[in-house]
Amino acid sequence: VKNDKLRAMSNSSIEDVDDMITLQELHEGSLFHNLYMRYEKDLIYTYTGNILVSVNPYKSLPLYTIDLVREYKGAAFGELPPHIFAIANETLSCLRKTGENQCVVISGESGAGKTESTKVILHYLASATQKTGESDSNLVQDQILDASPILEAFGNAKTVRNDNSSRFGKFMEIQFSFDETIKGGEIYKLHYMFIIIIKQSPNERNYHIFYHLLAGATDSEKAKWYLTQPEDYHYLNQSDCYKVQDMDDAQCYKITKDAMKTLKFGEKIDVIMQILASVLNLGNINFVVNEEEESENAIIKSDEYLNIVAELLGIDKENLRSSLTTRTTVTRGEKFVTPLTVEQAVDSRDALAKALYGRMFSHIVKYINDTVKSDENLSFIGVLDIFGFEDFDVNSFEQFSINYANERLQYFFNHHIFKLEQEEYDREEINWKTIEFVDNQACIDMISKKPLGLIFLLDEESNFPKATDKTLLEKFHSQYSKHPFYVKPKTLSSTFGIKHYAGVVTYTIDGFLEKNKDTLRADLMELMQGSSVELVSSLFDLSEEFTDYVGTVKGNDLLSATKKMANSSSSSLNTLKGELILTLSQCNPFFIRCIKPNKEKKPKLVDRELVMSQLRYSGMLETIRIRSAGYTIRILYNDFISRYKICVNSSDVSFLKEKEAVATILKEVNASKEHYQCGKTKVFMKTELENKLESLREKKLSIFICKIQSVIRMFLTRKRYIHRKVLISKLEECKLQ
Ligand SMILES: Nc1ncnc2c1ncn2[C@@H]1O[C@H](COP(=O)(O)OP(=O)(O)OP(=O)(O)O)[C@@H](O)[C@H]1O
Ligand SMILES: [Mg+2]
Secondary structure, rough: HHHHHOOOOOOOOOOOOOEEEHHHOOOHHHHHHHHHHHHHOOOOOOOOOOEEEEEEOOOOOOOOOHHHHHHHOOOOOOOOOOOOOHHHHHHHHHHHHHHHOOEEEEEOOOOOOHHHHHEEEEHHHHHHHHOOHHHHHHHHHHHHHHHHHHHHHHEEEOOOOOOOEEOEEEEEEEEEOOOOOOOEEEEEEEEEHHHHHHHOOOEEEEEEEEHHHHHOOOHHHHOOOOOHHHHOOOOOOOOOOOOOOOOOOOEEEEEEEHHHHHHHOOOOOHEEEEEEEEHHHOOOOEEOOOOOOOOEEEEEOOHHHHHHHHHHHHHHHHHHHHHHHHEEEEOOOOOEEEEEEEHHHHHHHHHHHHHHHHOOOOOOOHHHHHHHOOOOOEEEEEEEEEEEOOOOEOOOOHHHOOOOOOOHHOOOOHHHHHHHHHHHHHHOOOOOOOOOOOOOHHHHHHHHHHOOOHHHHHHHOOOOOOOOOHHHHHHHHHHOOOOOOOOOOOOOOEEEEEEEEEEEEEOOOOOOOHHHHHHOOOOHHHHHHOOOHHHHHHHHHHHHHOHHHHHHOOOOOOOOHHHHOOOOOHHHHHHHHHHHHHHHHHOEEEEEEEEEOOOOOOOOOOOOHHHHHHHHHOHHHHHHHHHHHHHOEEEEEHHHHHHHHHHHHOOOOOOOHHHHHHHHHHHHOEEEEEHHEEOOEEEEEEEHHHHHHHHHHHHHHHHHHHHHHHHHHHHHHHHHHHHHHHHHHHHHHHHHH
């Protein structure tokens, strides 16, 4: 940093503050410094207005005791130190006051603490509204709380970034009756990362439930489901990582099953485990080239696993064989059977595994909802746990989807913060029309506006049989190369860039088309529909097919619109996100920004760059940007006077009334009317005016310093002079004697 860019730290930054809005300096550096000082003292929560910033402590802190629940329950927002309980309590009081739906949007990158925060909020809501002696509501509460271990077992996995990483986003609604009793709940899940099921990278595991099952099942269960140990399964042994620190898989198996019992899964539990076993065994079916035929056609290497899978899934062995090694299509009533290559056969095996697992997960969520959802139309508090913005060395369709979701959330966040900003201006009777608000609508439109938004081009291309990722990229380029939010690479490459609110992200087009196709081949669908295991056939039942998406849609019209669009993931992604934003926008929102302090998952360690980049991505700076579009500095009249009265030459303003004193100071410094407004209790200023005042103050101070110095010098000189004079006169007296 060059010297001329360096500025002395404001006095307000020397001590840490509970609410960063009170920092007189609001920029990345001061935010970081404040969070850092607090984190050192285990103060992981900090406010920025009513946004809660939470820094993952990576150790257990005594922050969530029942005594603290009681304390926060009885306190108004801001009365006690920042805490996630205060946010949860505020949602309850707002619900009580207005009857309006509330929502808490929790965001942050992988491992930042979103899921833990979600659980803390659910626990707070349950404990704070607990009424003694009502066994019924307790059951619903227990069921809602027990949904978490089930969702985590089936939806979370160990990744390099988080040992318990959620591979799906979720919105959880807790429904309350008028007397604040929890009456029900509903879970909406957002896009799901199926890729993990077929492939893991080093140090990563597949979904927890597979390891729980293999560690916790009894010998007879294992024999029944043809299960051995994780090392034996292709879907589990690719990364050579089988254990998660501090996770007892056998114990978790028990916890998951108990939770499923509370949620009345009953006999389904065993069938679900059987489906999991079939997925594992399916992954072990291998293919080789049919050498006898001297062709490229695939055949199954050995029937061992084919037999097992056919039995577990209740389907005919030969039908399974032909569905995995050939493709059957029907054109104008005629059936065509095309043999598959080994690579294609592997793809169809993996597609079936993904479909089985994905549909089973959706079914579990739907089943939980059916059990805990209240039929009444009740007000709710919703908690959204969603992936944060991502920018890796290589970004693909997953990052594109996540970042698009975040772009929309950012829009929602901006608008909300902007609204709060307006409210403060209204309260202070400040004319706010002068604020210009720059939003990210154009970027969102480029991605999702009909008919030419990127995701519509993607869908269109997915329907062309001859399309490839390359032709898709050409379409993107030709449509958007001149768009201000699009970056066409200068050199030939298979990438495109988007200027997101958090920075430019370069996406690699490879795999976009394939990942966008969410459909299972018709012949595989048909095979599964014929299963003698009722749950399996119902998973592939066409009338149930879209429950996944329908779950997020409330009205019937939208429902049919969603059904039509649901055959590829990007358009359903759009509907989903659209719906979610719609739901959110009808709620009173609260925001929690989770920050990951280091990549090592260690306590007491803060990686400055990592934190700074999250502050940037999380939109904290956006809050500042919106504030700086208006009046960045707002100082109480009293503080303003004591700081700047020095700038006045003519008179002493201390005797004037507050408002007059402020007016005198502003007049004296010739402040331009565009640079400030006076509210009821505060002066609102633009940075230009603050700079001017500060430099005047400094000049005055240096004049004063000179004056003080000269007075002191005079005093000292005079003192010396008098002293000498006394000495001289004494000497003269001596001489005379
Ligand atoms: N408040 C907390 N107190 C103690 N430890 C925490 C807290 N929040 C998070 N952690 C630790 O950090 C880990 C990761 O947190 P969590 O699973 O909530 O992250 P996440 O943001 O949901 O990540 P992902 O996006 O990968 O799902 C937890 O398993 C836990 O060890
Ligand atoms: Mg999570």
